[in-house]
Each structure stands twice: as structure tokens, then as C-alpha cells.
Amino acid sequence: MSERDVDLFVIGAGSGGVRAARIAGGYGARVTIAEEFRVGGTCVIRGCVPKKLYVYASRFPHDFEDAAGYGWALPEPSFDWRRLVANKDKEIARLEAAYAANLEKAGVEIVRSRAVLEDAHTVRLVATGERVRAAHVLIATGAHPTSGAAIPGIEHAISSNEAFDLAELPRHILIQGGGYIALEFACIFAGLGSEVTVVYRGQNILRGFDDDIRAHLRGEMERRGIRIVTERTVTAIEPKGEGYLVRLSGGEAREVDRVMFATGRVPNTAGLGLEAVGVGLHANGGVVVDDYSRTAVPHIYAVGDVTNRVNLTPVAIREGHAFADTVFGGRPTPIDHADIPTAVFTEPEVGTVGLTEAAARAALPAVDVYTAVFRPMRVTMSGRETRMLMKLVVDGSNDRVVGCHIVGHDAGEMIQLVGIAVRMKATKADFDATMAVHPTAAEELVTMRTPTARHRRQAAE
Ligand code: NDP
Numbered sequence: 077m078s079e080r081d082v083d084l085f086v087i088g089a090g091s092g093g094v095r096a097a098r099i100a101g102g103y104g105a106r107v108t109i110a111e112e113f114r115v116g117g118t119c120v121i122r123g124c125v126p127k128k129l130y131v132y133a134s135r136f137p138h139d140f141e142d143a144a145g146y147g148w149a150l151p152e153p154s155f156d157w158r159r160l161v162a163n164k165d166k167e168i169a170r171l172e173a174a175y176a177a178n179l180e181k182a183g184v185e186i187v188r189s190r191a192v193l194e195d196a197h198t199v200r201l202v203a204t205g206e207r208v209r210a211a212h213v214l215i216a217t218g219a220h221p222t223s224g225a226a227i228p229g230i231e232h233a234i235s236s237n238e239a240f241d242l243a244e245l246p247r248h249i250l251i252q253g254g255g256y257i258a259l260e261f262a263c264i265f266a267g268l269g270s271e272v273t274v275v276y277r278g279q280n281i282l283r284g285f286d287d288d289i290r291a292h293l294r295g296e297m298e299r300r301g302i303r304i305v306t307e308r309t310v311t312a313i314e315p316k317g318e319g320y321l322v323r324l325s326g327g328e329a330r331e332v333d334r335v336m337f338a339t340g341r342v343p344n345t346a347g348l349g350l351e352a353v354g355v356g357l358h359a360n361g362g363v364v365v366d367d368y369s370r371t372a373v374p375h376i377y378a379v380g381d382v383t384n385r386v387n388l389t390p391v392a393i394r395e396g397h398a399f400a401d402t403v404f405g406g407r408p409t410p411i412d413h414a415d416i417p418t419a420v421f422t423e424p425e426v427g428t429v430g431l432t433e434a435a436a437r438a439a440l441p442a443v444d445v446y447t448a449v450f451r452p453m454r455v456t457m458s459g460r461e462t463r464m465l466m467k468l469v470v471d472g473s474n475d476r477v478v479g480c481h482i483v484g485h486d487a488g489e490m491i492q493l494v495g496i497a498v499r500m501k502a503t504k505a506d507f508d509a510t511m512a513v514h515p516t517a518a519e520e521l522v523t524m525r526t527p528t529a530r531h532r533r534q535a536a537e
Pocket of ligand 1: 223224225252253254255256257258260276277278282283309338339340341386387388418419420421
């Protein structure tokens with residue numbers, strides 16, 4: 077068994093690990109990265125990227141519908157699920173190769189093996205038994221889907237991992253969960269032609285998002301034929317014929333041919349040897365780190381979903397980059413997790429940044445809210461029933477825009493740009509002074525003049 081030394085050993089070649097390895101390599105560090113599955117991690121292989129490809133696929137029916145209003149006559153369109161899966165596989169393989177090539181260009185050695193800590197400076201490659209001595213270790217192992225409580229028949233439920241590669245498009249799929257993944261897949265499958273039922277345990281989907289966004293999205297999804305069953309959970313899954321009988325709390329049951337759970341994800345920390353070397357874990361399994369992503373062991377760091385801070389790809393990438401700058405670039409760089417813009421790629425899309433109306437009211441004595449709900453121009457000629465929602469949340473004491481929430485076409489694209497303004501502490505007056513781009517949907521953001529709500533906290537007597 078050989079032994080060798082590296083400056084940095086990265087466990088996990090997902091978004092955070094790959095970025096950290098490349099940047100550290102660029103600073104001249106000798107870097108090895110280990111990956112037990114495929115280079116690219118959740119985002120590239122079975123997350124954001126294939127998801128967005130499927131989102132594109134699922135939206136064509138609306139284009140076909142709108143086209144008629146603009147004078148086009150199309151032959152009856154048909155959809156081939158297997159072709160979509162095969163083309164997705166090709167694109168993901170291309171991206172995986174590009175990721176590996178970029179690592180190699182930066183001088184990073186890739187080892188295709190699970191890696192575990194044997195002691196605080198020794199990593200063992202499970203595939204070969206080889207041991208590597210590392211001056212620094214970065215844990216970037218991501219997270220995996222969890223299906224919550226063990227209910228009878230839980231083995232029949234798939235997660236998003238399997239949903240990408242089903243042999244057939246489901247005729248009727250039941251999805252448990254009301255967060256990003258449940259709702260994105262609900263819209264994908266509905267757009268592709270499946271009957272979809274969403275089962276969510278709370279009162280309304282997308283907990284934590286602005287209440288107007290939650291209500292608006294729910295209405296839009298229901299308008300598209302997605303059944304949303306709230307205040308219910310799946311209690312049992314029983315095989316029946318070619319599909320399943322799904323029992324819900326409250327006594328109802330649904331017959332479907334697929335059941336998917338999207339009930340959150342848990343950090344991949346098991347069996348890595350972290351606790352034995354003194355790395356602390358939160359009760360939820362996430363690695364405890366400081367603002368520089370450093371664990372309780374000074375030369376061991378962790379970035380991305382394994383830390384369970386803000387579980388988004390761009391955040392993992394930023395954390396990985398900041399780690400490399402801090403440790404190998406001589407530039408200590410803390411991460412600011414405030415005002416992160418994010419999108420939910422439902423149909424219609426959700427884009428959001430900053431405070432919800434409720435959070436602003438809890439934090440600030442004066443809050444002004446500007447809301448616009450309107451029919452986007454694109455559908456005026458096709459007659460398709462859909463409404464956009466735009467909402468600005470403003471700090472009434474200094475006019476700063478502290479939150480922006482959008483539901484509608486290209487909300488993700490818009491919120492990326494609004495995110496810059498919000499981070500720069502733009503005021504509502506700055507928004508108003510910005511000339512509109514006409515005719516667009518986004519111009520609403522700079523033309524809302526009259527508050528739809530003004531909240532003033534009464535001073536305590
Ligand atoms: P989320 O945390 O977004 O949603 C989990 C959902 O499952 C919630 O509705 C939650 O309910 C529900 N839930 C949790 N446990 C149970 C249970 N035991 N029984 C019934 N329901 C349960 O997780 P996801 O899995 O959807 O996604 C994981 C993370 O990945 C996201 O939080 C996000 O950070 C990231 N992501 C980002 C995307 C993007 O940027 N577009 C796309 C996909 C994922 P409750 O609300 O009541 O807790």
C-alpha cells in the first residue's frame with residue numbers, strides 16, 4: 077500500500093468540491109479529489125442541470141397552445157419520454173467530461189473512489205486501500221434524499237434520483253412534499269402529460285416563501301390540473317395491479333402508478349470518520365463550520381450541502397471558492413449568506429430575494445408593500461389563463477427594497493438582476509427612477525406607484 081502527500085484532499089466532486097479543487101490547484105497547491113459516483117455531483121448529474129432540461133421539455137405544450145393564437149397551425153404534437161431521457165444522458169455525460177477536463181487542466185488528480193478519514197491528516201481510498209497524507213482536507217460530500225418516517229411500503233417510493241430515469245412517463249404520479257423538488261417535479265410531470273397529485277403536510281406549499289407567492293403558485297398549479305392535497309401525509313403504499321394504492325392520513329386513498337417522495341435531504345456524513353477526528357456535527361447531521369467553512373479541526377473544512385447552511389449550488393460554489401482563497405490564496409474570505417436570490421423552476425416559475433412581507437413586518441417597524449397581479453402580454457392573444465405576480469417589500473423607514481418576489485415566466489432570470497439591486501441596498505425611489513423597458517413584464521417592477529399595504533408598528537405605550 078502506497079502513501080503520498082498532498083496539500084489538499086477534497087472528498088466529493090460536486091459543485092463545491094470541484095470549485096475548491098480547481099482554485100486551490102490554480103494557486104499551486106497539490107490537490108487530489110475523490111468521487112465515489114460521478115464527477116459533477118448532485119447539481120450536474122441528478123439535480124439542477126437535468127431538472128432544468130426536463131423543465132424546458134415540459135413547457136413546450138404551452139408554446140404550442142400559445143402558437144395557435146398567433147396564427148400557427150401545428151400537427152398534433154407527441155412526446156417521447158425515452159428520447160428525452162437519452163438526450164439528457166448524453167448532455168450530462170458531456171458536462172461530466174468537461175468538469176473532469178477542467179480539474180485536470182488545473183493540475184488536480186481525480187480518484188474514482190469513496191474516501192474516508194482514517195485520522196485527522198490521513199485519507200483512505202476505499203477502492204484501493206491507498207492512504208494519502210493531506211495537509212488540508214475539504215469535506216464536500218453533499219446530501220441525499222430522505223423519505224422521513226418509515227411507513228409501510230416506503231420501499232416503493234422513488235426520490236428525485238430515480239425520477240430522472242424512469243423507464244416510462246408515469247400516467248399518474250403522487251408526490252409527497254411541498255418544497256422545491258416536489259413542486260418542480262410536479263410541474264415537469266404535469267407538463268409532459270402525467271396526472272399529478274401533490275400531498276403536503278402543511279396548510280400551503282412552499283413554507284418559508286412569501287404568502288402571496290405561495291397562494292398564487294398554488295392557484296396557478298391547480299389551474300394547470302395539478303391536484304394539491306394539503307394537511308395530509310402518506311401513511312402507506314400498497315402495490316395494486318401495475319401501480320400502487322397510496323393511503324393518506326384522514327382515511328383517503330389514491331391509485332397511482334408512481335409514488336415519489338421529495339421530503340428534504342440530509343447531509344452525507346455517515347461513515348466518513350468525522351466524529352472520530354473531532355469534526356462536530358449538528359443534530360441535523362450537517363458539519364459545524366464557521367464563516368470561513370472551517371470545522372472544529374483547524375485544517376479540515378466543509379462546504380456545500382454537507383454543512384446544511386443554504387443548500388443551493390451557487391452557494392456551494394462560492395463557499396468552495398472562498399475556502400481556496402482563504403487557505404491557499406492568502407485572502408481570508410468569509411461567506412455572506414444574506415439576500416441570496418433563488419428560483420423555483422415550477423410552471424410558472426418563482427423568483428425571490430430578501431425578506432418576505434411577514435419577515436419584514438416581524439423585523440421592521442414600518443413596511444410598505446407593492447403588489448401587481450396581471451395577465452402577461454404573451455397570452456393575451458392565445459387566451460391561455462395565467463397571471464403574473466410581482467411584489468416589492470420596502471422598509472418604510474428608509475425606503476430600501478428589502479424583498480422582491482415574482483411568479484411568472486422568466487422569474488428566475490429577473491430575480492438574478494433584482495438581486496444585485498437589493499444587495500446594493502437600492503431604494504424604492506431608485507426603482508422608480510429607473511426607466512421601464514417596454515413592453516416587458518419586468519417593467520412592472522419599476523412602475524408600481526401606490527402601496528397595496530402599509531404596515532406601521534404601534535410604539536409601545
Ligand atoms: P425542501 O426542504 O425544500 O422541502 C421538503 C418538503 O418536504 C417540505 O415541504 C417539507 O414540509 C416536507 N417534509 C419534510 N419532512 C416530511 C415528512 N416527514 N413528511 C411529510 N413531509 C415532509 O426540500 P427538497 O427535498 O424539496 O429540496 C432540498 C433542497 O434542495 C431545497 O431546500 C433547496 O435548498 C435545494 N433545491 C433547490 C432548487 C432550486 O434552487 N431551484 C431545486 C431543488 C432543490 P415542511 O415545509 O412542512 O417542512
